[in-house]
Amino acid sequence: MEKKVLMKGNEAIAEAAIRAGCRHYFGYPITPQTEIAAYMAKRMPKIGGTFLQAESEIAAINMVYGVASAGLRVMTSSSSPGVSLKGEGLSYLAGADLPALVVNVQRGGPGLGGIQPSQSDYFQATRGAGHGDFHMIVLAPASVQEMAELTVKAFDLADKYRMTSMLLADGTMGQMMEPVALDDLQINPMPEKPWATTGTKMERKRNIINSLSLVPEELEQFNFARYEKYAKIEREESRAEEYRMEDAEICVAAFGIASRVSRNAVDAAREMGIKVGLIRPITLWPFPVDPFKRSLSTVKKYVSVELNMGQMIEDVRLATECRRPVTLCNRAGGMIPTPEQVLEAIKAAANGGENQ
Amino acid sequence: MIVFKKPHALSDVPLHYCPGCTHGIVHRLVAEVIDELGIEGKTIGIAPVGCSVMAYNYFECDMIEAAHGRAPAVATGVKRANPDNIVFTYQGDGDLASIGTAETVHSAARNENITVIFINNAIYGMTGGQMAPTSLPGQVTQTSPYGRDVNLCGYPVKICEMLAQLDGPEYLERVTVNNVKQIKNAKRAIKKAFQNQIDGKGFSLIEVISSCPTNWGMTPQAALKWIDEKMIPYYPLGVYKDRSAEKKEAEQ
Amino acid sequence: MNKLTFRTDNCKGCGLCVDVCPKGVLALAEDVINKKGHHPVTAVKPDLCIACAFCATMCPDCIIEVEKGV
Numbered sequence: 001m002e003k004k005v006l007m008k009g010n011e012a013i014a015e016a017a018i019r020a021g022c023r024h025y026f027g028y029p030i031t032p033q034t035e036i037a038a039y040m041a042k043r044m045p046k047i048g049g050t051f052l053q054a055e056s057e058i059a060a061i062n063m064v065y066g067v068a069s070a071g072l073r074v075m076t077s078s079s080s081p082g083v084s085l086k087g088e089g090l091s092y093l094a095g096a097d098l099p100a101l102v103v104n105v106q107r108g109g110p111g112l113g114g115i116q117p118s119q120s121d122y123f124q125a126t127r128g129a130g131h132g133d134f135h136m137i138v139l140a141p142a143s144v145q146e147m148a149e150l151t152v153k154a155f156d157l158a159d160k161y162r163m164t165s166m167l168l169a170d171g172t173m174g175q176m177m178e179p180v181a182l183d184d185l186q187i188n189p190m191p192e193k194p195w196a197t198t199g200t201k202m203e204r205k206r207n208i209i210n211s212l213s214l215v216p217e218e219l220e221q222f223n224f225a226r227y228e229k230y231a232k233i234e235r236e237e238s239r240a241e242e243y244r245m246e247d248a249e250i251c252v253a254a255f256g257i258a259s260r261v262s263r264n265a266v267d268a269a270r271e272m273g274i275k276v277g278l279i280r281p282i283t284l285w286p287f288p289v290d291p292f293k294r295s296l297s298t299v300k301k302y303v304s305v306e307l308n309m310g311q312m313i314e315d316v317r318l319a320t321e322c323r324r325p326v327t328l329c330n331r332a333g334g335m336i337p338t339p340e341q342v343l344e345a346i347k348a349a350a351n352g353g354e355n356q
Numbered sequence: 357m358i359v360f361k362k363p364h365a366l367s368d369v370p371l372h373y374c375p376g377c378t379h380g381i382v383h384r385l386v387a388e389v390i391d392e393l394g395i396e397g398k399t400i401g402i403a404p405v406g407c408s409v410m411a412y413n414y415f416e417c418d419m420i421e422a423a424h425g426r427a428p429a430v431a432t433g434v435k436r437a438n439p440d441n442i443v444f445t446y447q448g449d450g451d452l453a454s455i456g457t458a459e460t461v462h463s464a465a466r467n468e469n470i471t472v473i474f475i476n477n478a479i480y481g482m483t484g485g486q487m488a489p490t491s492l493p494g495q496v497t498q499t500s501p502y503g504r505d506v507n508l509c510g511y512p513v514k515i516c517e518m519l520a521q522l523d524g525p526e527y528l529e530r531v532t533v534n535n536v537k538q539i540k541n542a543k544r545a546i547k548k549a550f551q552n553q554i555d556g557k558g559f560s561l562i563e564v565i566s567s568c569p570t571n572w573g574m575t576p577q578a579a580l581k582w583i584d585e586k587m588i589p590y591y592p593l594g595v596y597k598d599r600s601a602e603k604k605e606a607e608q
Numbered sequence: 609m610n611k612l613t614f615r616t617d618n619c620k621g622c623g624l625c626v627d628v629c630p631k632g633v634l635a636l637a638e639d640v641i642n643k644k645g646h647h648p649v650t651a652v653k654p655d656l657c658i659a660c661a662f663c664a665t666m667c668p669d670c671i672i673e674v675e676k677g678v
Contacts (some may be wrong), residue, residue, distance in 0.1 A: 024433070052436070052466075054429065055458050055461075055462035056458055057428070059429040059432075059458065060429075060459075062426035062429035062430050062433070063429045063432050064432035065426075065429075065430050066402075066420070066430035066431060066434040066436075066437065067433040067434070067436065068427065068436050069420045069430070069434060070438055070441075071437075074437075088423055089426075092423050131479075168446075197419070197434070198400075198418065198438060199399065199417070199438070199440075200397050200416070200417060201398070203397075206415070207418045207419075208413075208418070208421070209420040209421065210420070211421065212409060296569050301468075357675065358673065358675050358676075359661055359674050359676045360661040360664040360665070360673060362673070367671060370617075370669070373669075375646065375668075376620070376624055377619060377624035378666075380668030380670065381666070381667075384670050387641055496616070535628070535666075536628055536666060539665050540665070575623075577623065577624070577627060580624070
């Protein structure tokens with residue numbers, strides 16, 4: 001029987017990052033993710049790594065940029081307002097094609113908002129992390145085990161594709177405690193990085209890490225090439241979990257904490273004879289279009305369950321090409337939908353009627 | 357016998373700076389120091405946003421382009437990743453003393469073992485001559501067209517004096533490059549700043565009072581004179597902090 | 609005899625070298641325009657050069673190479 005440790009979600013991220021070979025962490029305290037910084041502050045000095053509390057969120061993302069340029073695994077973590085501050089840095093990481101991990105443990109917004117959980121940074125993560133045309137690989141854990149597993153996956157994908165990964169968690173995931181099988185984590189070796197700035201040793205031409213290109217023809221080619229890479233990732237790295245979808249006529253779409261709540265509601269609805277299933281995106285970018293496309297053969301209505309004012313629902317509509325009605329079942333400001341609320345939404349979708 | 361030639365660490369490409377701009381002199385001094393210390397193979401330079409944004413094209417060592425003001429944070433990352441690398445930043449007055457003030461102060465306070473070259477020409481060149489935090493009272497710029505009014509926008513920021521208040525930094529010196537004697541002095545200071553890093557002594561910053569003939573609206577010659585007449589009285593040259601020297605004195 | 613070599617194409621005609629030469633060796637060639645459209649520096653009195661390298665020290669574009677006793 002594999003050994004499991006009871007861990008807080010935030011701490012599972014930190015421990016998994018260390019096991020994945022990350023030896024550099026820069027961060028700034030912000031609720032509800034400060035445990036990640038605290039864990040790193042304790043662990044990193046013991047293993048010869050770097051923990052540095054940066055002077056700001058902006059400084060932290062730029063320190064990440066420095067370590068990433070030097071070719072090593074590096075991460076930062078924050079929560080919603082702090083991620084906004086990092087926007088320029090995220091764009092620079094993308095423009096310079098640098099691998100790194102950025103963790104967002106979402107809280108209520110906008111503005112200073114609240115410290116309770118939300119999912120209202122979905123658009124930010126998948127559409128508007130920073131200026132310019134770019135994407136990050138966005139992973140959404142729905143359990144403490146996944147907080148650990150997807151952290152490792154985030155580093156692997158970042159290095160494989162030379163881009164930044166974001167782990168989009170929420171305050172519930174960060175604070176909850178569940179058993180984690182750490183020794184099961186699949187750790188792959190880091191690939192060679194001949195492009196990194198490690199010093200020429202007078203043996204090679206200098207490397208330049210840069211996102212500036214004043215020649216538009218050249219900058220256009222960089223953008224085209226990057227999007228060819230993204231297209232490959234869309235084809236090969238999408239991930240979702242399908243639960244009771246085989247004969248589903250109603251499909252609930254939910255990620256993170258919303259998916260945990262929805263699973264209970266799906267089971268309750270099935271008890272009542274409603275043919276409902278759940279598609280749980282694990283990669284938010286690339287969004288798992290395929291399971292939604294396949295579900296069109298049986299599904300008549302979709303219900304997007306989110307802790308925001310309706311963000312992932314747009315991707316559900318896009319993935320289903322607006323061919324079926326999609327309704328929103330949501331809470332905001334730090335409130336979490338209850339299984340009863342989701343069940344009502346499923347029943348409403350099943351019974352038809354206006355706006356459904 | 358060749359008594360003067362282009363240093364190896366300075367790339368063999370034309371510089372894009374304006375005629376008479378002192379950036380070119382300081383680039384060369386940094387490259388000469390890198391050559392003389394034999395550190396090109398382990399040096400990583402970090403370029404700013406500003407006129408010297410393309411500094412990554414001018415040095416033969418590995419180079420990184422940083423976001424505006426964030427070079428000391430990037431340098432912190434690079435140095436923590438590979439402490440054996442010699443890491444320097446090269447920044448203007450907008451980069452270091454405006455948007456990057458926090459990064460400047462905190463990398464100094466942390467005594468990051470890096471070398472910071474600060475080009476202070478009291479103006480924002482790249483964007484067309486706007487006021488800098490180091491622009492002098494009364495100085496006419498695009499965003500202070502009637503002269504910098506201290507009642508509206510306060511007083512210039514004196515970086516060496518400011519950072520000297522901190523316990524963190526190892527070495528702070530202000531120099532200039534407006535004549536041959538000053539250039540040779542500036543080189544000595546820059547070399548010390550790099551040597552300090554090699555010796556593991558910590559944060560060294562050299563503030564170089566520089567000219568911007570184009571945006572000061574002067575000839576290169578007049579601009580170098582203006583440094584003597586107006587800049588240096590406001591920004592006196594000299595050593596503002598030398599922890600090792602202070603320690604030595606205390607021990608004697 | 610000391611020798612000065614100029615990478616004339618990169619000279620921006622700023623004239624700072626002309627000013628710092630203690631012997632009056634240099635001048636901007638008014639009758640020459642280089643690729644960038646500047647009047648490049650030239651040694652009008654090369655025999656007076658003492659290879660002090662003040663010109664090269666001052667040059668922001670590093671276009672001057674100085675040889676002693678050629």
